[in-house]
Amino acid sequence: MQALKQSQPSGELSFARSDNSTLVVRLAGDWHLRRGLPQPDLVLKQLDITPKPARLTFDAAGLGDWDSGLLTFLMGVSEICHKRSVPADWGPLPEGVRGLIQLAEAVPEKLGARLEAEHTSFIEELGKEAISYAKGLDDFLRFLGEVAIAFAKLCVGKARFRRVDLMIVIQDCGASAFGIVTMVSFLVGVILAFMGAVQLQQFGAAIYVADLVGIAMSRDMGAMMTAIIMAGRTGAAFAAMLGSMKVTQEIDALTTMGISPLEFLVLPRVLALFLMIPLLCVYANCLGVLGGAFVGATMLHISIATYLRETAHAITLTDIVGGIVKSAVYGVIIAVAGCLRGFQCGDSSSAVGDAATAAVVTGIVYVIVACGMFAFIFNILGF
Amino acid sequence: MATTASPIGTSDANRVSSARFPTDGPPPITVKNLTMAFGTFVVMKDINFTVNRGDVFIIMGASGSGKSTLLRHMLGLIEPAKGEVWYGDFNFTRGEPLQREAMLRHFGVLYQSGALWSSMTLAENVGLPLGEFTDLSQAEIREVASLKLALVGLKGFEGYYPSQISGGMQKRAGLARAIALDPEILFFDEPSAGLDPISSRLLDDLILELRDNFGATIVVVTHELPSIFAIGNNSVFLDAQSRTIIAHGDPKDLLAHCTDRRVQAFLTRGGEDAEKSARDHG
Numbered sequence: 001m002q003a004l005k006q007s008q009p010s011g012e013l014s015f016a017r018s019d020n021s022t023l024v025v026r027l028a029g030d031w032h033l034r035r036g037l038p039q040p041d042l043v044l045k046q047l048d049i050t051p052k053p054a055r056l057t058f059d060a061a062g063l064g065d066w067d068s069g070l071l072t073f074l075m076g077v078s079e080i081c082h083k084r085s086v087p088a089d090w091g092p093l094p095e096g097v098r099g100l101i102q103l104a105e106a107v108p109e110k111l112g113a114r115l116e117a118e119h120t121s122f123i124e125e126l127g128k129e130a131i132s133y134a135k136g137l138d139d140f141l142r143f144l145g146e147v148a149i150a151f152a153k154l155c156v157g158k159a160r161f162r163r164v165d166l167m168i169v170i171q172d173c174g175a176s177a178f179g180i181v182t183m184v185s186f187l188v189g190v191i192l193a194f195m196g197a198v199q200l201q202q203f204g205a206a207i208y209v210a211d212l213v214g215i216a217m218s219r220d221m222g223a224m225m226t227a228i229i230m231a232g233r234t235g236a237a238f239a240a241m242l243g244s245m246k247v248t249q250e251i252d253a254l255t256t257m258g259i260s261p262l263e264f265l266v267l268p269r270v271l272a273l274f275l276m277i278p279l280l281c282v283y284a285n286c287l288g289v290l291g292g293a294f295v296g297a298t299m300l301h302i303s304i305a306t307y308l309r310e311t312a313h314a315i316t317l318t319d320i321v322g323g324i325v326k327s328a329v330y331g332v333i334i335a336v337a338g339c340l341r342g343f344q345c346g347d348s349s350s351a352v353g354d355a356a357t358a359a360v361v362t363g364i365v366y367v368i369v370a371c372g373m374f375a376f377i378f379n380i381l382g383f
Numbered sequence: 384m385a386t387t388a389s390p391i392g393t394s395d396a397n398r399v400s401s402a403r404f405p406t407d408g409p410p411p412i413t414v415k416n417l418t419m420a421f422g423t424f425v426v427m428k429d430i431n432f433t434v435n436r437g438d439v440f441i442i443m444g445a446s447g448s449g450k451s452t453l454l455r456h457m458l459g460l461i462e463p464a465k466g467e468v469w470y471g472d473f474n475f476t477r478g479e480p481l482q483r484e485a486m487l488r489h490f491g492v493l494y495q496s497g498a499l500w501s502s503m504t505l506a507e508n509v510g511l512p513l514g515e516f517t518d519l520s521q522a523e524i525r526e527v528a529s530l531k532l533a534l535v536g537l538k539g540f541e542g543y544y545p546s547q548i549s550g551g552m553q554k555r556a557g558l559a560r561a562i563a564l565d566p567e568i569l570f571f572d573e574p575s576a577g578l579d580p581i582s583s584r585l586l587d588d589l590i591l592e593l594r595d596n597f598g599a600t601i602v603v604v605t606h607e608l609p610s611i612f613a614i615g616n617n618s619v620f621l622d623a624q625s626r627t628i629i630a631h632g633d634p635k636d637l638l639a640h641c642t643d644r645r646v647q648a649f650l651t652r653g654g655e656d657a658e659k660s661a662r663d664h665g
Contacts, residue, residue: 160515162511165502168502244501245500245501248496248498248501249494249495249496249498250498250499250500250501252455252458252460252492252494252498253492253494253498253499253500253560254500255458255459255460255487256458256459256460256487256490256492256570257487257488257492257511257512257515258484258485258487258488258516259511259512259515260484
């Protein structure tokens with residue numbers, strides 16, 4: 001009887017030939033999962049040695065303690081035997097091992113159930129991403145259209161939602177957002193003024209910091225910063241809430257009751273942001289100017305009155321109205337993006353987190369795209 | 384003979400007369416040649432069955448056989464790859480959206496998780512459909528909501544939010560909402576899932592009470608054998624392997640006479656347990 005001993009991290013594994021046609025797999029010592037698993041490929045190598053064995057059997061006389069480590073190894077051996085059409089005799093193994101192997105093999109693998117790893121090239125991946133983005137835009141525009149139809153129904157008194165829901169959302173995305181808008185807008189005003197002051201001071205034109213901050217805040221920065229805050233705060237909240245409602249079938253419950261989820265859930269949210277963001281934008285403009293005035297007073301020694309007089313002189317009604325119009329559009333974009341991602345949410349709790357993230361990303365990206373389009377349109381109109 | 388409750392007076396403005404539910408004539412539910420698929424993957428094919436008025440109709444089968452998916456197709460939450468679902472003489476699958484919406488108001492659905500709207504109290508949950516589709520005043524809505532909650536044993540819980548009550552109570556509150564408009568057809572998706580045996584039995588009794596007293600037709604998706612034998616008088620058995628219906632009829636008859644090995648294995652838990660259960664429930 002030839003014996004070939006293999007060094008193993010776990011139990012002891014050795015091979016022998018009882019005759020030329022039978023490979024004996026000898027298992028000895030303790031086989032514990034935590035001590036590592038021997039590779040079933042060692043058996044494969046033995047099966048390839050000529051004369052090739054026609055059958056396989058085990059010798060478990062020296063086997064001590066064992067756990068799932070031994071079973072995992074034996075399942076690998078079973079698979080190899082199956083592929084090579086070499087019959088295996090499991091009889092010499094302990095009864096518990098045989099029973100568990102039988103249990104693991106009781107239900108055969110369902111054909112086509114195993115997910116194959118997809119190997120795609122970089123170009124293919126890039127193409128898929130591009131198509132996915134195009135589809136995302138298509139979904140967004142389609143949803144925006146549905147919201148517009150629902151809004152038209154609301155105007156003629158045919159859309160239904162609870163007024164109390166609208167009030168709650170208005171409070172949530174209006175008054176409750178005051179703190180964060182105050183802090184961020186004031187700091188944006190400070191930063192703009194500081195950056196401008198460093199340059200303008202060199203030319204003795206420090207007073208024009210007021211013009212810079214006033215125009216920047218009222219035309220773009222006030223609306224943009226408010227939109228970014230609301231996308232991160234309210235857009236994500238919309239997506240998370242609607243996503244959770246989808247997971248718990250609350251949206252299905254509305255649908256099967258004949259109540260349109262679009263009217264009942266989306267309209268109050270879009271309407272609330274459409275109404276509240278312009279107000280927050282005006283507030284952000286004021287806070288930004290105050291931030292600039294703070295820098296003017298402390299760093300440039302310009303009196304608050306002079307600073308505000310210069311600001312009033314610099315900005316026009318068109319700047320302010322333009323900023324407000326932009327913010328209202330941004331509000332609709334953020335609300336639609338948040339609600340759309342919530343509706344598109346999968347059926348798991350992790351999908352809710354993904355929906356919230358996607359809502360923020362979509363909201364901010366589309367707000368910036370809209371900002372660019374506004375710049376182009378306002379330029380053509382001469383605003 | 385038991386008298387049945389008449390539906391709560393609904394607003395004419397909210398009703399579409401062409402989709403009114405027939406009280407006689409063709410069977411309330413007919414599923415014709417339905418194929419359910421996700422992309423190219425066919426879940427079930429060639430599904431045909433009829434649910435008769437007053438039936439407690441069980442959709443049964445092993446986990447993953449497509450029971451809940453079939454229910455979602457019947458409710459119009461998923462469009463079928465092929466085939467149609469008819470309610471009376473109304474083709475629900477091919478119907479106009481407005482007519483489908485009107486038809487949905489004749490249904491009550493109890494979802495597996497209860498699906499109560501978490502931002503509303505139990506009374507508001509039950510009252511919402513009443514407020515949307517009837518001309519009742521707020522005080523009347525509160526009264527009806529209290530009645531419906533009392534019917535499911537939740538008297539006094541009107542002001543509670545879903546998160547403040549147990550899973551079993553959420554199910555019952557979901558049922559109260561499902562029966563808010565006295566629907567002609569009630570759908571239940573795994574009503575016993577997650578309930579202890581006593582709560583499950585109480586819910587079964589409640590389902591039968593509602594059928595008897597409201598005259599509703601009931602469709603239940605379940606794989607709970609005690610419930611199947613306790614309440615079902617008609618059923619279909621979905622088989623995941625052949626991807627179609629392999630048995631149709633009263634569950635007790637199927638247990639007694641169906642020779643299909645898969646159906647017998649399911650109805651007897653692969654043994655004798657369920658036969659005893661069926662005998663116990665008469």
